[in-house]
Amino acid sequence: MTYPALFISLALHIILSCVLSFTVAQNPVDTYAPTVNVNCPETPNSLVRTFTPQNQILNASETEYITSRESYVITQAWSNWLGNASDIGYDFENLGGKFPRIGIAIGGEGYRTAQFGAAVLSGLDWRNTTARERGTGGLLQVASYLSASSGSSWLLGSLLMNDWPSITELVYGNGRNFSGWMLDLDLIVPSSPLVNDRNNQEYWGSILASVESKADTLPTSATDLWGRMISYHFLNETTRGNFYTNQTGHGAGQLWSQVSLLPSFQNYTIPLPIVAADSREAGSGSTTAVPLNSTVYEITPFEFGSWDPSLSAMLPLKFAGTYLADGLPANPSACVTGFDQASFVMGTSSSFFNAVLNVTDGNFGFDTSDGDEAGMNFIFDQLVSHTPSNVMNAANWPNPFKGINPGTFQDSSADQLELLDGGSNYEKIPLSSLLVNARGLDVVVVIDGSADDSNYWPNGTSLLTTFERISSILSSSHQPMPPIPSTAAQFVSTGVNMRPTFFGCNLTQGQPAYPVIIYLPNAPPLDGSAPATNTGDTQFSYTSKFTAVFINQAFSNTLGGFEPNTTSPDPYWGQCLQCAAIDRAVTLRSDFCSQCFAQYCYDPNNLPSKSELPSRQFAFVDPDPGGLQKVEQWLEVNKSSLAGIIVAIVVGIAGVVGFIFWWRRRRARMSTYSRVDEIREDDEPWRYYDSGSLELTPRMTIT
Incomplete structure (x- = not known):
């Protein structure tokens, strides 16, 4: 090669390198793309571990984490919370260091449940001074597991990817590296209801760039768009100043399998997180609620899979996105990493597009008139015209369980799993993951923000669904449920859908070993004031004032318990909550705790009545009807x-x-x-x- 030719070649190489570097610098959202053709780990038989309901085995990393957390953190957390336990009639030293294993399950449906879950967790958090003084703060610290689905997965992902801050910092920002939740910026049309708004176009352009980078290697769907929108509002790297730019990845590149690298996880500070998602049979195209026997999946920092008897198999989460047959890749370098994007996990758990996306005409059926439907139609049309996909109205996960359990597993012959919102089978609270036999929980806290009735309050539908599913499908693999009201109507008539309730208080000899369930439903304010927490599933923006009122109401209820036949909070509710949490560790219940259980326990032989909850208002009242702050914030951004x-x-x-x-x-x-x-x-x-x-x-x- 001559010197001029060499010079030209070198110059072109330098220019090309600069161009590529510039492109990467200008498009950090492209880190959403997974990495393909990765060397697979050497395994003797399979990447997939299988088991049966009778010989369930926890992942070794999960076992190590739970054991270490309970040994190094939870014992001290119990001491902090109970003190010497004299307030509830016990001696802490006599408990012998044997404490119940506790899990928390947060139900999900959009922004409403993200905010409701946040408020309740704040009321259970030792770091919140008010909650600590009222006796409720501390339960979060003694929990071993925390499960979430749909909108509550947005809360969980936000907590994790910001390294477990307090709820106040999480929602309102910390003034340093996190701007807080920007719920006043609409999830779909953040700038204005106009599709041709310049900022909306910039926002969608960045999102499409992310999804297209993934589409070069793996199928995408509306769920990818959805997850990327969620990440702008809940993950870090996004501020009001860079919201409409490509200056950061806006959460792209943050992986669920890397949660274990967080300082809070390394220190065993947090409960083990679990996200749940439903599925429909691949190729069915179902647009209705899925049947109870459809596989329910869970995602932890370690694994992806299902405890359902029909599958009973798990894959290391790091290699999710890899096509496997009988647990083996096509070749030693056919593995995929980086598929488990945090935003995609959160999007998968809340993927409700089978119910609202008409695959025939490509239109969305949102129950809203503020531009969200037009915006979603626009960006979806752009996705369809630029990317191929197997299916557009479900989350596409390459099937790692192909060939597993062909006699029972619904998708044993499918190349692709079609995952849906965690409440697609009406089990809106991911309770099943916490009732897995191998996890051995003694107490489960259920945070129910469902919108079941005409005023968007819960009526127990999710608990009833879990009860039926465990009884009919999961009886061999999961703990049974304790006695609960038999119908939604009974949930309402007894009033247990409107105040804290303990289920399973009186476990007698000979009964199956079910856990105590501490039920904390979304309910109107105790004092009879106008409620603001019963909003719709498709409300995709809240003003800052609205969020503050919402969280304050739910937080106050969490601290208040209930005082029968009054509109006053129970001054002893915090101690009663401690009684329920520690009950499985004591042999003889104290007099104080017996009084608490008489007030809060559900007794199927002596039903309570909703008449004990007087002067409640049930109709929603908008706390910020003018929405002036949204206008002010729009003016600030622009x-x-x-x-x-x-x-x-x-x-x-x-x-x-x-x-x-x-x-x-x-x-x-x-x-x-x-x-x-x-x-x-x-x-x-x-x-x-x-x-x-x-x-x-x-x-x-x-x-």
């Missing part, structure tokens, strides 16, 4: 553009006014000049006569 527009308008008006004045002055001058000419003609009569004669010769005759 102040630079607006300033330019205002300057342009002022300049334009000034130009018009100046032109009018100039035109008027010109007309005035022309008028003056015209009169002067007339005067000159009158004052110079000689101009009207022949200059060749000294005689005055009129040029015209006046008759």
Whole structure:
């Protein structure tokens, strides 16, 4: 090669490298793309571990985490929460260090349940001074597991990816590296309801760039768009200043399997997180609620799979996205990593598009009129025109369980799993994951923010669904449920859907070992004031004032318990909550705790009544009907553009006014000049006569 040719080649190489570097720098959202053709781990038989309901085995990493957390963290957390336990009639030293294993399950349906779950967790958090003083703060710290689905997975993902801050910091920001939840910016049309709004177009452009980077290697769907939208509002890297730019990845590249690398996880500070998702049979195209025997999946930092007897198999989460047959890849370098994007996990758990996306005409059926449907239609049309996909109205997960349990597993012959919102089978609270036999929980806290009735309050449907599913399908693999009301109507008539309730208080010899369930439903304020927490599933924006009122109401209820036949909070509720949490560790219940259980326990032989909850308001009242803060915040976000527009308008008006004045002055001058000419003609009569004669010769005759 000659020197000139070598020089040109080197120059081109440098230029190309610069261009590529610039492209990467300008498009960090592209880190959403998974990495393919990765060397698979060497395993003797399979990447997939299988088991039976009778010989369930926890993942080794899960076992190590739970054991270490309970040994190094939870014992001290119990001491912090109970003190010497004298307030509830026990001696802490006599408990012998044997404490119940506790899990928390948060139900999900959009922004409402993300906020409701956040408020309740804040009320159970030792770090919240008010909650600690009221006795409820501390339960979060003694929990071993925390499961979430749909909208509550947004809360869980936000907590994890921001390394477990307090709820106050999480929702409102910490003034440093996290701006808080930007719920005032609509999830789908954040800038304005107009599809052609420049900021909306920038937002969608970044999202499409992420999804297209993934589509180069694996199928995508509306769920990918959805997850990326969620990440802008709940994960870190996004601020009001960079919301409409590609300056950061906006959560792209943050992986669920890397949760184990977080300092809070390394220190065993947090409960083991679990996200749940439903599925439909691949290729069925079902647009209705899925049957109870459809496989329910869970996602932990370690694994992806299902405890359902029909499958009973798990895959290391790191290699999710890999196509396997009988647990083996096509070749040793056919593995995929980076598929488990946090936003995609959160999007999968809340993927309700089978119910709202018409695959025939590509339109969404959102029950809203503020531009969300038009915006989703627009970005979805762009996705369809730019990317291929097997199915668009479910989350596409390459099937790692192909060939597993062909006699019972619904998708044993499918190449692709079609995952859906965790409440698609009406089990809106991911309780099943916490009732797995191998996990051996003694207490489960259920945070129910469901919108079951006409006023968007829960009526126990999720618990009833779990009860039926465990009884009919999961009896060999899961703990049984304790006695609960037999119907939704009974949940309402007994009032247990409107106040804290303990289920399973009195476990007698010979009964199956079910856990105590501490049920905390979304309910109207105790004092009879107007409720603001019963909002719809498809409300995709809340003003800052609305969020503050919402969370304060739910937080107050969490701290309040209930005092029968009054509108007052129970001053002993915090201690009663401690009684329920520790009950499985004591042999003889104290007098104080017995009184608590008489008030809060559900006794199927002595039913309570909703009449004990007087003066409740059930109809939603908007706490910020004008939504003025949203307008103010929109003005703040767009102040630079607006300033330019205002300057342009002022300049334009000034130009018009100046032109009018100039035109008027010109007309005035022309008028003056015209009169002067007339005067000159009158004052110079000689101009009207022949200059060749000294005689005055009129040029015209006046008759």
